[in-house]
Amino acid sequence: MEEKAKDIITDEQQEYIINIGPQHPSTHGVMRLVVSLKGEFVLNVEPHIGYIHRGIEKMCESLTYPQIIHLTDRMDYLSAHINNEAVCLAVEKALEVDIPDRVKVIRTLMSELTRIQSHELFWASYGMDLGGQTCYFYGLRDREMVLDIFEETTGGRMIVSYNCPGGVMYDLHPNFRKRVKEFIKHFRKVLPEYDDILTNNVIFHGRTVGIGPLPLKEAIAYGITGPSGRASGFSCDVRKHEPYSAYDRVKFNEVLFTEGDSYHRYLARVEEMRESMDIIEQLIDNIPEGPYAVKMKPVIKLPEGEYYQRVETARGELGVFIISDGNKLPYRVKFRTPNFANLSVLNHLVKGFKIADLIAIFGSLDFVIPDIDR
Amino acid sequence: MPFDIYDFTSFTKWIDTSLENAMSPFWTTVTEMAIAGVLFILFYAVVGLFLVYAERKVCAFVQNRLGPNRLGPYGIFQTIADLIKLLFKELIPIKNADRFLFNLAPYIVIIVNFMVLGAIPYAKGLHAIDFNIGIFYIIAVSSMSVIGVLLAGWSSNNKYSLIGAMRSGAQIVSYELSVGLSLITMVIFAGSMQLSVIVEAQRTGWFIFKGHIPAFIAFVIYIIAGTAETNRGPFDLAEAESELTAGYHTEYSGIKFAFFYLAEFINMFIVASIAATIFLGGWMPFHIGTWEGFNRIMDFVPPFIWYLGKTFFVIWVIMLFKWTFPRLRIDQLLTLEWKYLLPINLVNVLIMAFIVLMGWHF
Numbered sequence: 204m205e206e207k208a209k210d211i212i213t214d215e216q217q218e219y220i221i222n223i224g225p226q227h228p229s230t231h232g233v234m235r236l237v238v239s240l241k242g243e244f245v246l247n248v249e250p251h252i253g254y255i256h257r258g259i260e261k262m263c264e265s266l267t268y269p270q271i272i273h274l275t276d277r278m279d280y281l282s283a284h285i286n287n288e289a290v291c292l293a294v295e296k297a298l299e300v301d302i303p304d305r306v307k308v309i310r311t312l313m314s315e316l317t318r319i320q321s322h323e324l325f326w327a328s329y330g331m332d333l334g335g336q337t338c339y340f341y342g343l344r345d346r347e348m349v350l351d352i353f354e355e356t357t358g359g360r361m362i363v364s365y366n367c368p369g370g371v372m373y374d375l376h377p378n379f380r381k382r383v384k385e386f387i388k389h390f391r392k393v394l395p396e397y398d399d400i401l402t403n404n405v406i407f408h409g410r411t412v413g414i415g416p417l418p419l420k421e422a423i424a425y426g427i428t429g430p431s432g433r434a435s436g437f438s439c440d441v442r443k444h445e446p447y448s449a450y451d452r453v454k455f456n457e458v459l460f461t462e463g464d465s466y467h468r469y470l471a472r473v474e475e476m477r478e479s480m481d482i483i484e485q486l487i488d489n490i491p492e493g494p495y496a497v498k499m500k501p502v503i504k505l506p507e508g509e510y511y512q513r514v515e516t517a518r519g520e521l522g523v524f525i526i527s528d529g530n531k532l533p534y535r536v537k538f539r540t541p542n543f544a545n546l547s548v549l550n551h552l553v554k555g556f557k558i559a560d561l562i563a564i565f566g567s568l569d570f571v572i573p574d575i576d577r
Numbered sequence: 578m579p580f581d582i583y584d585f586t587s588f589t590k591w592i593d594t595s596l597e598n599a600m601s602p603f604w605t606t607v608t609e610m611a612i613a614g615v616l617f618i619l620f621y622a623v624v625g626l627f628l629v630y631a632e633r634k635v636c637a638f639v640q641n642r643l644g645p646n647r648l649g650p651y652g653i654f655q656t657i658a659d660l661i662k663l664l665f666k667e668l669i670p671i672k673n674a675d676r677f678l679f680n681l682a683p684y685i686v687i688i689v690n691f692m693v694l695g696a697i698p699y700a701k702g703l704h705a706i707d708f709n710i711g712i713f714y715i716i717a718v719s720s721m722s723v724i725g726v727l728l729a730g731w732s733s734n735n736k737y738s739l740i741g742a743m744r745s746g747a748q749i750v751s752y753e754l755s756v757g758l759s760l761i762t763m764v765i766f767a768g769s770m771q772l773s774v775i776v777e778a779q780r781t782g783w784f785i786f787k788g789h790i791p792a793f794i795a796f797v798i799y800i801i802a803g804t805a806e807t808n809r810g811p812f813d814l815a816e817a818e819s820e821l822t823a824g825y826h827t828e829y830s831g832i833k834f835a836f837f838y839l840a841e842f843i844n845m846f847i848v849a850s851i852a853a854t855i856f857l858g859g860w861m862p863f864h865i866g867t868w869e870g871f872n873r874i875m876d877f878v879p880p881f882i883w884y885l886g887k888t889f890f891v892i893w894v895i896m897l898f899k900w901t902f903p904r905l906r907i908d909q910l911l912t913l914e915w916k917y918l919l920p921i922n923l924v925n926v927l928i929m930a931f932i933v934l935m936g937w938h939f
Binding site for chain 1: 636813
């Protein structure tokens with residue numbers, strides 16, 4: 204009898220399966236992780252996606268190109284502007300339009316502001332994932348200033364929809380330059396505060412250093428891009444390798460680490476905020492004069508063919524692939540979203556770590572769930 | 578009626594004798610117990626509500642916010658409104674839960690709180706039970722609250738709750754050692770376990786000043802271990818919002834949830850009270866050597882205020898911990914206890930014993 208009981212309780216049956224999500228404070232959205240535990244240790248994680256699938260790619264097939272731009276806001280809502288830019292660049296590339304310098308600089312400035320506010324929210328929510336709830340309010344306090352800048356110029360705070368094929372919707376607000384300078388001044392002052400409260404904290408080090416290490420080879424194999432990939436030493440910054448907009452005329456460093464653990468994924472983002480500020484400072488005083496948009500045809504028809512444009516969002520490489528049959532509607536649109544690719548590595552990273560580390564790793568990959576599901 | 582705000586001994590004596598004159602000894606005891614019980618329930622509710630308010634304000638202060646400010650001046654009625662809401666909320670019955678244990682768990686936590694509150698000296702003569710083994714009693718009773726937490730986690734039929742309860746079990750049992758040992762250090766120093774004697778011994782100077790470095794080390798360890806024992810951040814693994822949603826009380830609603838919530842705050846109050854009583858002189862005023870004028874002014878402040886002031890100072894420190902630090906992981910938590918705090922504590926006890934043996938203390 205005793206032996207029989209032993210047979211029944213095999214390792215597999217001792218697994219303790221819990222659902223993290225779809226409604227859970229640390230998945231930052233509707234995502235379900237089926238986690239098999241053995242005690243506190245994670246044996247396996249199975250992400251179930253699709254809770255916020257809206258069929259954006261399919262919807263694109265029945266919308267004109269200017270309309271598609273507004274859908275892309277809803278993918279990675281924290282990099283809304285950069286998503287818009289990607290579609291615009293693809294369309295402009297197909298039509299071979301010459302974009303004025305002013306537009307390029309405006310787009311770059313807005314992209315970098317977007318990147319800063321996205322990383323600020325990452326910093327805030329990562330602190331909260333690890334239990335330091337004060338971080339959240341510090342992060343949101345400073346993010347508010349960027350959102351105010353967006354609101355003044357574009358009318359939207361998060362979902363800006365500022366781009367249109369050929370340029371931007373309207374000119375910069377007269378206050379823009381002043382407010383951006385104020386923000387940079389303020390942010391340079393408070394970034395050391397961020398380091399005091401989280402980066403240099405002993406408990407934070409204990410929670411993140413060496414947790415979920417991702418070697419360079421595996422980062423490339425899984426296609427991990429963005430700060431998460433660069434923390435492993437994968438030089439994948441599209442802004443550097445394939446400059447678009449005004450990135451070819453600014454100097455900035457690609458933040459690269461080799462360790463690839465949660466701590467360095469976090470650090471890569473904090474450092475990127477500094478680099479973004481450098482980029483903004485280089486451009487803010489030399490915004491060229493000129494038109495803020497090129498006059499485009501009322502109905503935009505892309506010539507027959509396939510077009511691909513990639514950009515660097517706050518989370519990694521976003522690819523826009525458009526197949527056109529010469530109509531005003533695209534034949535097929537495919538988005539290569541960074542979060543979807545980054546999610547694939549999750550199970551590989553968390554195996555053997557504890558349930559608290561799962562949260563630390565999940566947080567450090569900085570997911571935006573609607574971007575995974577599209 | 579001999580009422581003296583500086584010494585309640587004669588006042589309580591007067592109540593006792595007038596009751597004894599009116600009824601038999603048995604009923605006197607019953608009446609006195611009833612009076613003390615009602616007073617403690619009132620005290621419990623008031624302190625609980627105040628601490629919830631204080632926590633919100635401290636947390637708002639740390640986080641660049643204002644905190645509650647709508648209901649009454651400075652939002653002081655906010656917690657009362659919240660309590661009324663919790664009282665009227667539906668108690669959701671859980672499927673497949675162990676009903677009896679599920680309902681019992683919050684009461685165990687609350688009862689343990691009351692048992693400890695009774696043994697704390699609030700002012701001279703204001704002391705419900707003055708044991709000669711007061712500290713031993715407090716250590717013994719306060720560790721019983723883990724039973725309530727474990728029962729809550731087990732009976733909820735929720736996997737998150739169970740993980741939270743198991744963590745909390747490991748945590749409280751471990752940190753109980755550090756709390757006990759750091760208190761024992763001071764017991765060796767004071768030479769008594771009776772709390773009134775310990776407070777009286779601090780008339781000439783608080784133990785944290787009198788007790789050389791070992792007393793200070795014991796104080797620091799006590800604060801760390803006490804924070805851990807109350808399941809507060811950065812040791813709030815049992816709740817761990819971002820991992821386990823709400824840990825062991827995930828499934829509780831309405832007033833039963835409020836019990837757990839209040840118990841957490843009262844636990845913090847108890848930890849702070851004991852720290853104030855044993856290390857910071859309890860209700861004793863602050864005196865500096867031979868400064869007659871200064872000491873006279875300090876004596877003028879009622880002992881109860883001294884006691885509350887010290888307690889709330891310690892509570893404030895514990896609150897700042899929570900709002901500043903990220904959370905530890907379970908293995909780091911246990912490492913901290915078993916590999917660092919416990920050995921330091923043991924050595925500390927030895928040093929203290931040696932100092933007392935050689936008569937080196939003041």
